[in-house]
Structures are given as C-alpha cells and as structure tokens.
Amino acid sequence: MKKLKMTTKLYFFGVILYLLGLVLMFSGFNSAIVTSLFLIATVSSGYHVIFEGFEKTILESKRTGRFMPNIHLLMSIGAVGAILIGSYEEAALLVLIFAGAHFLEEFAEGKSRREIKALLEMTPVKAKRIDDDGKASEISVNDVKIGDRIQVQNGDQVPIDGQIISGQPAINESAINGESIPREKGPGDNVFAGTVNGNATFMMTATKSNDETVLAKILKLVEQSQSHLSKTATRIKLLEPKYVTAVLILFPLVLAAGYWGFNWGLSVSLYRSIVFLISASPCAFAAAAVPATLSALSQLAKKGVxxxxxxxxxxxxxxxxxxxxxxxxxxKGEPEVTDFYLVDSKDKDKLTNIIFAIESQINHPLASAIASHFVPTERLQVDVSNEIGKGVQAVYGSKVYAIKKPSLFSEVSSLIDKKMRQFAGEGKTVVYLAENDKVIGLIALMDTPxxxxxxxxxxxxxxxxxxxxxxxxxxxxxxxxxxxxxxxxxxxxxxxxxxxxxxxxxxxxxxxxxxxxxxxxxxxxxxxxxxxxxxxxxxxxxxxxxxxxxxxxxxxxxxxxxxxSKRLKKVVWQNIIFALVVVMVLVGLNFFGLMTIGLGVFMHEGSTLLVILNGLRLLKGNKDSNESVKKQTEPTLGQKMNPVIKG
Missing domain, CATH: 3.40.50.1000 (HAD superfamily/HAD-like)
Structure with a gap:
C-alpha cells in the first residue's frame, strides 16, 4: 500500500514537471532546463513501468527458459528510443499516458475483484455463547464448537451455521442465496453464517464449525474462481509474450524498410519505428478477456451462482x-399429495379429520406429506398402530380406519381399481383409505417438479x-x-x-x-x-x-x-476484434506519416480502457432469470392431470 501511494505521488509529480516543461518550452526558456524537466518527468512517472518491463521479462525468461517479453518492455523501449532521437517531450508524454492508463486499468480490473472481495466483509468474527448455567460470553467464531448454544440479537449477523432452538426471527439471507426478502423462521429451521437477523432475538445450536459453514464454502469457491481463467483468457495470456516478441523482431525490419525501402531518412525511420512499437503493443488485446470474466463471475456470485x-x-x-x-x-425432493379420491364425498370433512389425526402421529415422509396436505376442521384424538412396511390404522368411534398399500387389499371396487391403475401409470404412489376393511378412497402422492x-x-x-x-x-x-x-x-x-x-x-x-x-x-x-x-x-x-x-x-x-456465459463470449470477441482493428489502423496510419508518439499512445491506451470498460458492463448483469424464466402459472403435475378431490 505504501509503495502504491509513493508511486502515485511520483506520477503526479512527473505530471507537474511535464506541464511546467511545456510552459517553459513555449515561453522560450533554456532548452537544457526544459529537457531536464521532461527527462525527470519520464523517470518519475514511469520508473515502475520501465522496472516492470525489464524485471518481469528477465524473471519470466529465467523461469520458463525462453524469452518472455511483456507490454511494459515495448513501452520502455519506445520511451528510450524517443529520448535517443531527441523527442524528450514525446518520451515523457508516452510514459505519462501509459502509466496513467495503467493506473486506470488496475482500478477498473480491481472493481470486479472488489465486488467479490466484499463477500469477505460479511464474515462474522464474534459469537455470543450461552453456557449451561445461562451465562453469556463473547467468543471468536473460530472457537465455536458444534452443539454450542448461541444467542443472536436483532440486527446482528448469524455467526455460525446452526438450528434455531427458540425465537421467531426474520432472516435476511441475501448473502447466501441472493434473495433480498427476509425469510421468517422458527424452532427447527436452519440458519447460516453471514446472514442478518432482522427483528427478534433468538437462540440457536451450532451445527457446523467455522471453516465448514456455507459462507466459508462460498468464499473458498470465489477465491478459486479468480485463479482459474477462461480458455480464451489463458490463450491470450500465453500468446502475449509471443506477440511482443514478434513486434520486437519487426521493429528493426520496419526501421530498415523505412530507411532503405521508403527513403524516409534515419531520423524519420527511427521515429516511425518507435511509433510502430507503441501502436502494435497488444495492451487492449491482453485486456480483452480477464476483466470481462472477473466481472461476470462477480455478478453471478452476487446472484448466488x-x-x-x-x-x-x-x-x-x-x-x-x-x-x-x-x-x-x-x-422438490419430497412427496406431496396430488390426488384424493373418495367413492362417496359426503363424509369428506370427517374423513379428512381422521386422515390428519392418523398421519400427523407417524414419522414417515409419506405420512408427513399427507398430514401437511389435509387441513382438519376438527382435531381428533385417535390411537394409531403402525405396521412397518404395510401402513397405519386407528379406531375412531366404532369403526377401524386404515391407510395402507393397495397390495394388502384383495377386494376393491372396479372404480377404485381403475383409479389406482391410472395414478400408478402416471408414476404416482397410491395408498388406499379403508373403513372396516372396505376401501372407500385413495390418496396419490408424487415428488412433483x-x-x-x-x-x-x-x-x-x-x-x-x-x-x-x-x-x-x-x-x-x-x-x-x-x-x-x-x-x-x-x-x-x-x-x-x-x-x-x-x-x-x-x-x-x-x-x-x-x-x-x-x-x-x-x-x-x-x-x-x-x-x-x-x-x-x-x-x-x-x-x-x-x-x-x-x-x-x-x-x-x-x-x-x-x-x-453467452454475453461474456460476445463481449470478449467484441474486445478482441476491436483491439486488433485498432492496432491495424494505427500501424497503417503510421506508415503514411499520420501518427505521432503522443497520438499513438493516446489512441492505443484509450482503446485499452474501452475494452476494459466494455468488460465491466457484465458487472451490471442482465435482467434476472426470473424475467427470462417466468414464474410458474401453469398447474402443477398433479393439478394438471387430476383435480385434488373427486367423488
């Protein structure tokens, strides 16, 4: 951070010296003083560019065992070349624009990283543990153990994944699932670290350690995503040193062609060769994919993907x-009632109450689905006997009611049998409702879409x-x-x-x-x-x-x-094509003598910023898929095939 502040201060110091040099130059001051100001401005504002250009090239070349030049090296050579031919003002301008654009590029690229980094700030650091004697103590979330009782006050973050023991809070879970509307929860419901308790203090039991929470896994996945580039980004990264090497090889060829082929003279040939070096630099090409990819990943992370x-x-x-x-x-991953058929529906309310009274006492997925479906008009007390693998039965009044598998009944009416075959053919699980061993109805269940x-x-x-x-x-x-x-x-x-x-x-x-x-x-x-x-x-x-x-x-x-993903692909190809077109246009104009060092670097770095900003558009994202995939208004599978009650 200190190094960045110093670099920024030296950059602006160089800008001031450059502007002072321009004023003195147009005022007719001593050229040696003006030259000195431009040279100091070049070094002050661009020393880190030159340093990165040569140092990274040397280090990467040693690491890989082959020549690995970078874009900074091209710009450094361009600045040195401009100084050698006496274009001190343009050398300073080249460095000022490139270094300034470099700062802006880092800021723009950093924006998508900061969007993701903001997730880290959601991580809770403290928890309020309640001991067995009721004493409260504030501890680090790293010290929370599975089974600890934790109190979460209104407005506080949930410190750890757990299950509510008491209280009826409304939890904002946008940090976990992207849903901004708070969810009302009660005893037995799960809560997650990093979510926010909105309106009521509650007690919970920790069910996971700090490094195993949902939020911890999210952060781990986010960090992984930043270190794995797309195929296009990886190819561009691998192509960059080869491209820069090709430009460096072409540099003396352009110089020779200008001097001997086009008779431009040594000074003009060298100048245009330097402009070629700058114009052909692949800055925009190198930035075509990475900022866009990071922006897309950040946007999806905020949506819970x-x-x-x-x-x-x-x-x-x-x-x-x-x-x-x-x-x-x-x-949905759990069964629900799709059909309820009675031979005679006049006793529907009574039978509904009996069914609820029976199934609400049984701990079984089908029983839970049936109990949650039927709304009783009267709460009945019945003694239930559960026959494992067969079904349940209970006595109410003078009659025995059973809810069992169809295979346990040998005699059923043709109408019941027909309905059972119809529902079974639709892939549904069917149970019979019997009164004194006579089947009077059936219930069909299914795990629906x-x-x-x-x-x-x-x-x-x-x-x-x-x-x-x-x-x-x-x-x-x-x-x-x-x-x-x-x-x-x-x-x-x-x-x-x-x-x-x-x-x-x-x-x-x-x-x-x-x-x-x-x-x-x-x-x-x-x-x-x-x-x-x-x-x-x-x-x-x-x-x-x-x-x-x-x-x-x-x-x-x-x-x-x-x-x-489709938008990312489109944006990356827009960037690649735009970057290559800009390079070709600048190189072409240079051969006709229509480019200067200052104009070349300005247009080149401007195109790089446009490429990055185009990628950052992905931070905004499209309309949520709730727009593309409209809310379900059609009947569910069970509703579409059959009404809920028939009789």
Missing part, C-alpha cells in the same frame, strides 16, 4: 447436452440444447415427470455408475455435456461432465466435486448463468 473457475463459465456457452438428476433437482423446472427445460430447448433426465426411479415415474417437463430423453432405473456411462456416451459423440444434480449418487457424473452443476442444498460431496454451485435451489439461476 458460484463458479470454481472462469473456464467453466466460458464453456457453459458451448453446451450441447444437459443431463438432470430428477429428485431434488427437477423435483419444482416451480422453475418446466421453464428452464423449455429455455434450453429453445437454445437447441438436448435435455436429458437420468434417474434411478421407475420408468413410469420418470417418464411421467419427463413428459410433463418436456424433456427430450428420459433414462430410468439407472445406478450411479450408469449415470457416468450416459455422460461418457454423450461426450463420446463430441458433445459438450453438462450435468445437474444434488446427491452423493450424482457426484461421479458431475465429475465426468464437462460442466458439473450442483444444487446448493445438495450433499457436501456433490457441492465439492461440481464446477458450478447454485446456492439457492433455483434452476432459473442455471438459465442466468447460461445467458451471462
């Missing part, structure tokens, strides 16, 4: 096939991207979901290793293939795919091995990422 490297974001625009896991990725799946699939199809669903579920269930979502290809009854085979088969056909999943069983396929995307609420293994993480389980963010 984390890439482990710029190369993955760049590759996303090339996708030809995307394979999706079903459960928890395309679907989440809100954004259908629109995401449609968007990908509009982009002519082949969509697949790979699931270990049954053919009936998988095809029902696939048909509803409009997926091109559905592969069912597959094991984890078979998912990998499907991905390898797609890649073997030369297709850039993506995989989206959330479970341990998806991890091998996520690793194998060209771009593996994990849902943020998925298992730690899936998140660790994936290339992209959607922190909020929202598939529309996948669409956002694809759109940003």
């Amino acid at each position: 984390l890439f482990k490297g710029g190369s993955y974001l760049s590759n996303l625009a090339e996708l030809e096939t995307v394979a999706f896991d079903k459960t928890g990725t395309l679907t 989440n809100e954004k799946s259908k629109q995401t699939i449609q968007f990908l199809k509009d982009q002519r991207i082949h969509t697949m669903m790979i699931t270990g579920d049954s053919k009936q269930t998988g095809e029902a979901i696939g048909q509803f979502l409009g997926i091109d290809e559905v592969i069912t009854n597959v094991l984890p290793e078979q998912k990998v085979d499907v991905i390898k088969q797609q890649k073997g056909q030369g297709k850039v293939t993506g995989m989206v999943g959330d479970g341990v069983n998806d991890a091998p396929a996520l690793v194998t795919a060209d771009i593996g995307t994990a849902m943020g609420d998925g298992t730690d293994v899936a998140v660790d091995v994936a290339d992209v993480v959607l922190m909020k389980n929202d598939l529309s963010k996948f669409v956002t990422s694809y759109e940003v």
